[in-house]
Amino acid sequence: AQSVTQLDSQVPVFEEAPVELRCNYSSSVSVYLFWYVQYPNQGLQLLLKYLSGSTLVESINGFEAEFNKSQTSFHLRKPSVHISDTAEYFCAVSEGGGSEKLVFGKGTKLTVNP
Amino acid sequence: DAGVTQSPTHLIKTRGQHVTLRCSPISGHKSVSWYQQVLGQGPQFIFQYYEKEERGRGNFPDRFSARQFPNYSSELNVNALLLGDSALYLCASSLAGLNTEAFFGQGTRLTVV
Numbered sequence: 103a104q105s106v107t108q109l110d111s112q113v114p115v116f117e118e119a120p121v122e123l124r125c126n127y128s129s130s131v132s133v134y135l136f137w138y139v140q141y142p143n144q145g146l147q148l149l150l151k152y153l154s155g156s157t158l159v160e161s162i163n164g165f166e167a168e169f170n171k172s173q174t175s176f177h178l179r180k181p182s183v184h185i186s187d188t189a190e191y192f193c194a195v196s197e198g199g200g201s202e203k204l205v206f207g208k209g210t211k212l213t214v215n216p
Numbered sequence: 217d218a219g220v221t222q223s224p225t226h227l228i229k230t231r232g233q234h235v236t237l238r239c240s241p242i243s244g245h246k247s248v249s250w251y252q253q254v255l256g257q258g259p260q261f262i263f264q265y266y267e268k269e270e271r272g273r274g275n276f277p278d279r280f281s282a283r284q285f286p287n288y289s290s291e292l293n294v295n296a297l298l299l300g301d302s303a304l305y306l307c308a309s310s311l312a313g314l315n316t317e318a319f320f321g322q323g324t325r326l327t328v329v
Contacts, residue, residue, distance in 0.1 A: 106258075134316055145220075145306055146259070146320040153316055192258050196316075203249070203272055204318070206258030 104129045108207035123178040123210045125193035135176040136194040188214045220321035228327045237292040237324045241309030248290040253304040302328045
């Protein structure tokens with residue numbers, strides 16, 4: 103069965119500092135990988151996804167994640183965070199081939215302090 | 217274009233009651249998935265419907281059921297509510313049932329007292 107481990111439940115950082123949110127997954131088959139962001143009292147918004155091809159994927163707001171098959175990881179990074187990046191971030195995995203479900207990690211609460 | 221819309225946004229029910237949550241997918245999307253997000257946890261998959269047929273089911277008791285209508289909207293029903301059913305219920309829609317292109321609604325916050 104697939105599973106996702108987000109190693110940090112909370113990550114506090116100062117504004118303009120770099121940040122890395124860690125995600126490891128387990129699966130016996132090829133996978134698709136996702137990062138979602140959830141702002142307070144809102145639903146999930148897709149931040150970025152890896153389906154195939156280049157192992158480095160980027161979002162429009164400066165986040166990037168790298169798929170590492172050997173380490174079964176998909177860590178999320180941003181070189182310089184803003185106050186507005188404060189939110190909960192969820193890593194998710196699904197099996198390739200159009201599997202019907204996403205399996206989510208427990209989330210990492212990112213708090214950016216001034 | 218309107219995104220995925222869910223109703224109601226908030227709901228309080230008593231143990232043992234029944235609840236119905238509703239979801240309207242993005243126009244043109246034919247698939248709807250339901251997830252339960254308990255406070256402090258990631259979302260957990262409950263159901264997926266595509267073209268009005270159940271395509272997947274998560275590890276939830278039979279008290280949970282769902283259906284999809286001809287206009288592709290969907291209902292999630294939960295019978296005999298327990299305190300542990302208190303959660304944010306999220307609906308996601310996609311064009312062809314592929315979760316690689318799923319869009320989530322704002323969710324329905326259910327509180328069972």
